[in-house]
Amino acid sequence: MTTPGVLQIVVFFLVVVALTKPMGLFLTQVYEGRRTFLHPVLRWLEALIYKLCGIREDEEQKWTQYSFALILFSVVGVVLAYVLQRAQGHLPLNPQNFGTPVMTPDLAFNTAVSFVTNTNWQSYSGESTVSYLIQMAALTVQNFLSGAAGIAVAVALTRGFARQQVKTIGNFWVDLTRGVVYVLLPLSIVGALFLCSQGVIQNLKPNVVVQTLEGAQQVIPMGPVASQESIKMVGTNGGGFFGANSAHPFENPTPLTNFVQLVMIFLIPAGLTYLFGRMVKDTRQGWAIFATMSLLFLIGVAITYPAEQAGNPILTKLGLDSTSGNMEGKEVRFGVSASSLFAVVTTDASCGAVNAMHDSLTPLGGLVPLFNIETGEVIFGGVGAGLYGMLLFAIVAVFIAGLMVGRTPEYIGKKIEQKEVKMAMLALIATAASILIFSGISSVVDFSKTGYWNPPGAGTANLTNSGPHGFAEILYAFSSGAGNNGSAFGGINTNTPWYNLTMGLDMLIGRFLFIIPLLAVAGSLAAKKRVATTSGTFPTHGPLFVGLLAGTVVIVGALTYFPALALGPIVEHFLMYSGKLFAAVVGSLPIWS
Amino acid sequence: MLKEIGPAIKITLLLTLLTGLIYPLAVTGVTQILFPHQANGSLVTAGGKFAGSELIGQTFAKPGYFHSRPSAAGSGYDGTASGGSNFGPTSQKLTDRVKADVDKFQKENPGHTGPIPADLMTASASGLDPHISPDAAEAQVDRVAKVRGAPADQIRSLVASATESRTMGFLGEPRVNVLKLNLSLDNRYPLSR
Numbered sequence: 001m002t003t004p005g006v007l008q009i010v011v012f013f014l015v016v017v018a019l020t021k022p023m024g025l026f027l028t029q030v031y032e033g034r035r036t037f038l039h040p041v042l043r044w045l046e047a048l049i050y051k052l053c054g055i056r057e058d059e060e061q062k063w064t065q066y067s068f069a070l071i072l073f074s075v076v077g078v079v080l081a082y083v084l085q086r087a088q089g090h091l092p093l094n095p096q097n098f099g100t101p102v103m104t105p106d107l108a109f110n111t112a113v114s115f116v117t118n119t120n121w122q123s124y125s126g127e128s129t130v131s132y133l134i135q136m137a138a139l140t141v142q143n144f145l146s147g148a149a150g151i152a153v154a155v156a157l158t159r160g161f162a163r164q165q166v167k168t169i170g171n172f173w174v175d176l177t178r179g180v181v182y183v184l185l186p187l188s189i190v191g192a193l194f195l196c197s198q199g200v201i202q203n204l205k206p207n208v209v210v211q212t213l214e215g216a217q218q219v220i221p222m223g224p225v226a227s228q229e230s231i232k233m234v235g236t237n238g239g240g241f242f243g244a245n246s247a248h249p250f251e252n253p254t255p256l257t258n259f260v261q262l263v264m265i266f267l268i269p270a271g272l273t274y275l276f277g278r279m280v281k282d283t284r285q286g287w288a289i290f291a292t293m294s295l296l297f298l299i300g301v302a303i304t305y306p307a308e309q310a311g312n313p314i315l316t317k318l319g320l321d322s323t324s325g326n327m328e329g330k331e332v333r334f335g336v337s338a339s340s341l342f343a344v345v346t347t348d349a350s351c352g353a354v355n356a357m358h359d360s361l362t363p364l365g366g367l368v369p370l371f372n373i374e375t376g377e378v379i380f381g382g383v384g385a386g387l388y389g390m391l392l393f394a395i396v397a398v399f400i401a402g403l404m405v406g407r408t409p410e411y412i413g414k415k416i417e418q419k420e421v422k423m424a425m426l427a428l429i430a431t432a433a434s435i436l437i438f439s440g441i442s443s444v445v446d447f448s449k450t451g452y453w454n455p456p457g458a459g460t461a462n463l464t465n466s467g468p469h470g471f472a473e474i475l476y477a478f479s480s481g482a483g484n485n486g487s488a489f490g491g492i493n494t495n496t497p498w499y500n501l502t503m504g505l506d507m508l509i510g511r512f513l514f515i516i517p518l519l520a521v522a523g524s525l526a527a528k529k530r531v532a533t534t535s536g537t538f539p540t541h542g543p544l545f546v547g548l549l550a551g552t553v554v555i556v557g558a559l560t561y562f563p564a565l566a567l568g569p570i571v572e573h574f575l576m577y578s579g580k581l582f583a584a585v586v587g588s589l590p591i592w593s
Numbered sequence: 594m595l596k597e598i599g600p601a602i603k604i605t606l607l608l609t610l611l612t613g614l615i616y617p618l619a620v621t622g623v624t625q626i627l628f629p630h631q632a633n634g635s636l637v638t639a640g641g642k643f644a645g646s647e648l649i650g651q652t653f654a655k656p657g658y659f660h661s662r663p664s665a666a667g668s669g670y671d672g673t674a675s676g677g678s679n680f681g682p683t684s685q686k687l688t689d690r691v692k693a694d695v696d697k698f699q700k701e702n703p704g705h706t707g708p709i710p711a712d713l714m715t716a717s718a719s720g721l722d723p724h725i726s727p728d729a730a731e732a733q734v735d736r737v738a739k740v741r742g743a744p745a746d747q748i749r750s751l752v753a754s755a756t757e758s759r760t761m762g763f764l765g766e767p768r769v770n771v772l773k774l775n776l777s778l779d780n781r782y783p784l785s786r
Binding site: 004007008011049052053054055065068069072073075076077080125127128136137138140141144145173176177180185188189192193196197198199200201202203204205207208210211212213214216218219220221222224226227228231242243244247248249250253254255256258259311312314315316318319320321322323324325326327328329330331332333334335337338339354355356357359360362363464465467468469472489490491572575576580581582583 | 597598599600601602603604605606607608609611612613614616617620621623624625627628631632633634635636639642643644645646648649650651652653654655658662666670671672673674675676677678679680681682683684685686687688691692695707708709710711712714715716717718719720721722723724725726728759760761762763764765766768772775776779
């Protein structure tokens with residue numbers, strides 16, 4: 001590890017700390033419907049949207065109505081994104097003439113679900129598959145809408161804690177509109193202009209062919225990248241314009257853009273912790289959640305960075321300089337430190353943008369992103385998703401604490417009873433089951449070669465790596481799907497009907513079987529009375545609670561996924577140090593002898 | 594609850610218009626005026642023709658040029674197929690590739706002693722990495738100087754002027770832009786044809 005390397009991690013963290021309160025105050029104003037400094041410029045737009053869509057700003061919804069609106073909105077989003085993609089060959093702004101055949105029904109379904117669920121898993125590579133119109137009108141749009149929907153759910157759940165003896169938790173359409181108009185759009189505009197000034201491209205031109213110095217022809221890709229890049233980061237979406245995502249020099253050209261992109265990922269999730277404290281009228285509660293997230297974030301970096309810096313002993317033996325660390329799948333301008341930091345941040349959040357290829361990380365370096373995703377991305381997390389995920393763990397944590405002392409658990413003055421705990425467990429079990437069952441089936445399933453469902457044949461024939469790392473590619477894919485992350489151990493080719501459809505289902509389960517139980521919790525909590533704090537109340541703003549909450553996240557994750565992780569990155573770590581190599585994939589797993 | 598269908602469809606279409614057309618087109622318009630060079634790919638010209646982008650790496654195989662990193666983008670630095678090798682650390686293919694590249698490097702740079710800079714033997718994440726580390730450039734100076742018939746110190750000073758340091762002293766890593774370096778080589782010490 002180098003001094004500048006450590007310094008950029010520390011400075012990044014301090015910038016996030018400094019931005020949390022101002023961002024949180026602004027978000028609180030927006031979602032409480034108070035006047036912000038942007039109202040003189042944007043209030044007309046908000047009002048116009050309500051008017052044209054027939055939305056009544058002052059009308060509130062019960063949790064069932066709120067959920068129904070969200071589901072309906074998502075269905076419309078999936079249908080529209082699907083139709084647009086399938087029709088791309090007949091639509092304008094398609095200078096490379098990408099036709100409909102490359103956008104197969106299963107791929108279009110996967111991509112539509114992927115962007116609507118804020119996952120942004122990509123079975124395709126943008127520069128060879130998707131027209132500019134689709135990038136803008138289908139994919140960029142869902143970057144905004146899925147992000148705004150996620151924040152809306154977090155705010156609705158927060159209202160459940162903040163209110164008492166009411167039936168309603170807000171209005172989905174109003175929360176959605178405010179998120180887009182006052183939060184995501186302004187941040188994206190500023191971000192896009194900054195990124196473009198640093199070299200991120202933004203045009204509608206066809207690709208340019210140049211003659212290289214050695215006389216060969218090289219295609220330089222073009223497109224409206226900056227506008228998608230900025231919302232991809234602030235909305236924690238993570239779906240790249242190009243296949244290489246934020247490693248591509250046209251998406252992330254300099255160390256400075258890299259630093260700014262990292263801050264953009266954590267900006268809203270960190271601000272939401274402050275919003276939580278503010279709305280429940282006890283900012284210490286928000287900071288306790290912030291502290292838990294910070295602790296887990298720093299632990300992750302402290303594992304990944306040294307693991308990547310130590311490099312790959314197998315390559316060192318071949319004569320490579322060990323001091324430069326593991327550089328396979330990394331860019332020189334970012335190096336080991338900024339790449340390790342990015343890998344941790346993008347999986348702490350449910351962002352999924354990558355500036356290094358996670359598939360080529362060292363086993364322990366890759367274990368942290370995988371584990372981050374599997375614990376539900378609650379370390380700052382996705383916009384909204386991080387806060388509501390962490391509140392779910394808070395419910396589990398006070399439940400465990402309540403069992404230990406034999407008292408009805410309370411959190412933020414609300415009694416946590418059967419219904420809340422059941423709903424929290426439903427969300428946790430649904431995602432875990434989806435990840436583990438789909439990974440298990442894909443590891444053993446066999447199809448006829450060149451058939452429809454999976455042309456390569458067996459589910460493992462789609463992998464680049466074999467042995468434990470091959471298994472990790474499958475496990476990472478379904479974890480990323482259910483976690484709505486979108487990053488990948490990219491050696492797996494998921495653009496076949498089998499993977500496109502199972503991953504699509506995986507993403508839907510991870511999004512909606514998480515959100516709907518939590519909205520039910522919100523409704524149930526809002527109806528409850530706030531109980532008075534007594535000497536017997538377990539305080540949820542101190543270091544003891546931070547430790548308990550962080551412990552709950554890690555222990556629930558470890559208990560659920562340890563066997564799978566042991567078969568993947570953990571055994572791979574020991575095999576790497578013993579110099580064991582794995583050749584091409586043959587047949588089905590496990591094949592590491 | 595079915596009355597929500599109207600708002601669902603209307604708001605989706607309206608926000609598609611706002612965030613999917615007006616927003617990206619407005620950003621395109623503004624950036625084309627404010628930052629036309631960057632917005633259009635930071636292209637560089639040589640002899641009046643486009644010779645590449647200063648942000649996108651190129652394949653360099655001739656001994657008189659500084660070589661880029663191995664690339665997994667298509668058959669190498671293919672702008673339509675960005676990506677890494679995705680080889681895990683225990684991949685046989687990774688070891689085979691690195692072994693072959695190490696042998697080639699040692700043959701091409703017989704003067705080099707000690708460990709080889711890792712970035713020069715590993716594929717980048719994008720397959721389009723425009724940079725190599727200063728160490729990786731230094732490892733090739735003797736070879737380039739010999740082919741170009743120039744003193745090694747002169748080549749070294751070209752490398753130094755093509756080297757970018759860490760932003761604000763702590764962000765990212767020091768790096769050499771290979772295309773810019775090779776362009777300045779061609780200017781100062783043209784290869785005899």
